[in-house]
Amino acid sequence: DAKTTQPTSMDCAEGRAANLPCNHSTISGNEYVYWYRQIHSQGPQYIIHGLKNNETNEMASLIITEDRKSSTLILPHATLRDTAVYYCIVGRSSNTGKLIFGQGTTLQVKP
Amino acid sequence: SAVISQKPSRDICQRGTSLTIQCQVDSQVTMMFWYRQQPGQSLTLIATANQGSEATYESGFVIDKFPISRPNLTFSTLTVSNMSPEDSSIYLCSVEGQGRYYGYTFGSGTRLTVV
Numbered sequence: 771d772a773k774t775t776q777p778t779s780m781d782c783a784e785g786r787a788a789n790l791p792c793n794h795s796t797i798s799g800n801e802y803v804y805w806y807r808q809i810h811s812q813g814p815q816y817i818i819h820g821l822k823n824n825e826t827n828e829m830a831s832l833i834i835t836e837d838r839k840s841s842t843l844i845l846p847h848a849t850l851r852d853t854a855v856y857y858c859i860v861g862r863s864s865n866t867g868k869l870i871f872g873q874g875t876t877l878q879v880k881p
Numbered sequence: 882s883a884v885i886s887q888k889p890s891r892d893i894c895q896r897g898t899s900l901t902i903q904c905q906v907d908s909q910v911t912m913m914f915w916y917r918q919q920p921g922q923s924l925t926l927i928a929t930a931n932q933g934s935e936a937t938y939e940s941g942f943v944i945d946k947f948p949i950s951r952p953n954l955t956f957s958t959l960t961v962s963n964m965s966p967e968d969s970s971i972y973l974c975s976v977e978g979q980g981r982y983y984g985y986t987f988g989s990g991t992r993l994t995v996v
Binding site: 804806812813814815816817818819855857868869870871872873874 | 882914916923924925926929973975978984985986987988989990
């Protein structure tokens, strides 16, 4: 499975968009990009995933570059409750196989 | 998405003893996963449990230390054996997504402290 590189930490002002980058330069053609987040003392929560095309759901948007070597998770209007560790994970297929977590990005949303 | 009930939510155990953690899912799933999260660290996959076969362990984890049962498609247990303080962690189970637009679901975790 391809590895990912994320910044260790980021800050974002409440109400502004939070843009979390992820590098996955060794991603292979059949691997998806998944984003999860872990709020303190809770289990990880699924946010979004994608293969090639940009994706949007009620939580966030996922922008994947054309060469698929990097992606950006966008929280359009960050709130204090979005403070969490965000994990970018590359894995095979859609919802099959194991997920290998990296160190993630700690996002601190500030008032 | 699936709903997972994980028990116990926390425990304090004496070194040398064993603790069995239960993971119950509200729907049938093929694969279940067990993770460990040491204090201040990310999640580390311990093993993958498929019903009807032995669990597949990741490098650094062995069946004698972390035996896993998977008796049916909705239940699994992880035992942490012969515990030492280094086993103090949060242990989480996870199941695969239930469809194209659902990711993996995680239990709320078992916070284990070994004294």
